[in-house]
Amino acid sequence: MAFDLTSRLLTTGEDKPTAVVVAVQLPNVTDEELDSSMSELERLAKTMGLDPVGRMTQRRAGLATGVVFGEGKLEELASWTGGTGKLEAYVKPGTKKRDEDDDEDLEDDDREDAGDAAAASDDGAEKPAPRAKVVLVDHDLSPTQQRNLEKITGVVVLDRTSVILEIFHRHAKTREARLQVEIARLKYLSPRLREGGGGGDRVRGGVGAKGAGETTLELDRRRIRDRIAELKQELSQIEGGSKVRRERRSDLPTVALVGYTNAGKSSLMRALTSSEVYIADKLFATLDTTIRRLAPATEPPILITDTVGFIKKLPHDLVASFRSTLDEAGDADLLLHVVDAADPAIADQLAVTRTVLAEIGADAVPTWLVLNKIDCVDEAGRAALTDHYPGALQLSAKDRADVATLREKLIEHFSGALEEAELEVPYSMQKVAHLIHERTTVLSETHEDAGTRFKVRAPGRVIESLRDTLKPTN
Ligand SMILES: Nc1nc2c(ncn2[C@@H]2O[C@H](COP(=O)(O)OP(=O)(O)OP(=O)(O)O)[C@@H](O)[C@H]2O)c(=O)[nH]1
Ligand SMILES: [Mg+2]
Numbered sequence: 001m002a003f004d005l006t007s008r009l010l011t012t013g014e015d016k017p018t019a020v021v022v023a024v025q026l027p028n029v030t031d032e033e034l035d036s037s038m039s040e041l042e043r044l045a046k047t048m049g050l051d052p053v054g055r056m057t058q059r060r061a062g063l064a065t066g067v068v069f070g071e072g073k074l075e076e077l078a079s080w081t082g083g084t085g086k087l088e089a090y091v092k093p094g095t096k097k098r099d100e101d102d103d104e105d106l107e108d109d110d111r112e113d114a115g116d117a118a119a120a121s122d123d124g125a126e127k128p129a130p131r132a133k134v135v136l137v138d139h140d141l142s143p144t145q146q147r148n149l150e151k152i153t154g155v156v157v158l159d160r161t162s163v164i165l166e167i168f169h170r171h172a173k174t175r176e177a178r179l180q181v182e183i184a185r186l187k188y189l190s191p192r193l194r195e196g197g198g199g200g201d202r203v204r205g206g207v208g209a210k211g212a213g214e215t216t217l218e219l220d221r222r223r224i225r226d227r228i229a230e231l232k233q234e235l236s237q238i239e240g241g242s243k244v245r246r247e248r249r250s251d252l253p254t255v256a257l258v259g260y261t262n263a264g265k266s267s268l269m270r271a272l273t274s275s276e277v278y279i280a281d282k283l284f285a286t287l288d289t290t291i292r293r294l295a296p297a298t299e300p301p302i303l304i305t306d307t308v309g310f311i312k313k314l315p316h317d318l319v320a321s322f323r324s325t326l327d328e329a330g331d332a333d334l335l336l337h338v339v340d341a342a343d344p345a346i347a348d349q350l351a352v353t354r355t356v357l358a359e360i361g362a363d364a365v366p367t368w369l370v371l372n373k374i375d376c377v378d379e380a381g382r383a384a385l386t387d388h389y390p391g392a393l394q395l396s397a398k399d400r401a402d403v404a405t406l407r408e409k410l411i412e413h414f415s416g417a418l419e420e421a422e423l424e425v426p427y428s429m430q431k432v433a434h435l436i437h438e439r440t441t442v443l444s445e446t447h448e449d450a451g452t453r454f455k456v457r458a459p460g461r462v463i464e465s466l467r468d469t470l471k472p473t474n
Helices: 002-010 031-047 071-081 100-105 108-120 143-153 160-171 175-192 199-204 216-248 265-273 316-321 323-330 346-359 379-388 400-415 427-439 460-470
Strands: 018-025 051-059 134-137 156-159 254-259 290-293 303-306 334-340 367-372 418-426 441-447 451-459
Touching: 018 031, 018 071, 031 051, 031 160, 051 071, 071 134, 071 143, 134 143, 134 160, 143 156, 143 175, 156 160, 160 175, 160 316, 175 216, 175 316, 254 265, 254 323, 254 346, 265 290, 265 303, 265 334, 265 367, 265 400, 316 323, 334 346, 346 367, 367 427, 400 460, 418 427, 418 460, 427 451, 427 460, 451 460
Parallel strands: 018 051, 018 134, 134 156, 254 303, 254 334, 334 367
Antiparallel strands: 290 303, 418 451, 441 451
16 A cells, blocks of 8 residues: 555655666657656655665556566566566465565565575676665556556555655645645545555554445445545635635735746745745645745735645646645736746746646736746856747846846836737747737737737736837847
């Protein structure tokens, strides 16, 4: 059982359990994409307190089989973990091989032996292989796949979703965030419960009685459903309160910081508001929404809100659970979409954030793209960014002057009266069309021979800058 095993694993006093990170390279995934996705999973693993010691990948057409990888690869994987590398070995009764229940009680020493045996049977080129106590799979696994891989490797197997859920679980601080994460965790857990396989027993906890004809598993699932309903009830009461609070301040201009995890949203929040919000070089440091006034104070005050970061393949239930927190972004008057400009996967970060924003209905809010951590980008890199993301703000949350400039821009934005204007964008300048959608409220959009004609409403300053961008350069 992923969660039980995870917590057991991490509370045995052993420091930093080792992990091997594995992935299938699907046909539409490039080497770079695979690498960046695996690096990210390694960072997630570290955030969770694991020590990633190796990688294993395989090119395959899909993930559809019950065991994810091919036979040979499974043996390679087992040589990392000390498992048998075979599925059948565990299920054949009476063969003196470990079955599922015995496995739970297996001493580490036994595993050591099994691992050496497996390693010795290899051709011995890159030995000795580091031992891995956990397998992290960079895909979502079905309950069956996860279970099969655990049998094959003899160790805990976690997929991307369970790693993210675990981190959220640890970082959630407020009651609201805790409830949100717990609901997502239970939804993930429910289909993974096994009859008599250990997980069910742990969840049961000796409370209540089975209904007539109800198996233990059914009972456990019912309990989880009931618990989810209870948590949702409690959450909706809290959310009722925050909705009221939101409405009360809705006449004040509000700026929400959104973006990929670790992009520097909280750093920017801290710099803009002179507050002490939590900043850390780990993924998902922030799970709770905080709201502060822009400092030094303005009249009327401008509110800045920090939000939970996004990540690739963010579990859907988690997005759903954090809806109310993310609504904060949808209700804002302006979004600062913060990206780590020094990350080679910047385009991915952008795409992921835009997708989630669209999912939560926040894509209609005017957005400024903020290329943060520009202090880590050299001159040539900056020029390339200017080229790629015209109109984006390049800054460093750690640079006082940069932050002061951003503050001025925000003040100007909210003080400027809104104007209506028409803008013609030639088809060759579609990037500007994108900017228009980000920066203004588009009233109408018509496609003509030479280009697109937009009718927009925005502060005069914004319209002016868009007109500038549209001017032919030579
Ligand atoms: N060099 C440099 N580092 C920065 C900058 N802004 C933030 N950082 C660092 O980046 C890391 C992440 O910063 P946070 O502000 O916690 O990022 P976040 O977007 O709030 O992250 P989550 O809450 O996890 O989503 C920290 O180690 C910061 O010190 C910057 O402009 N330059
Ligand atoms: Mg943060």
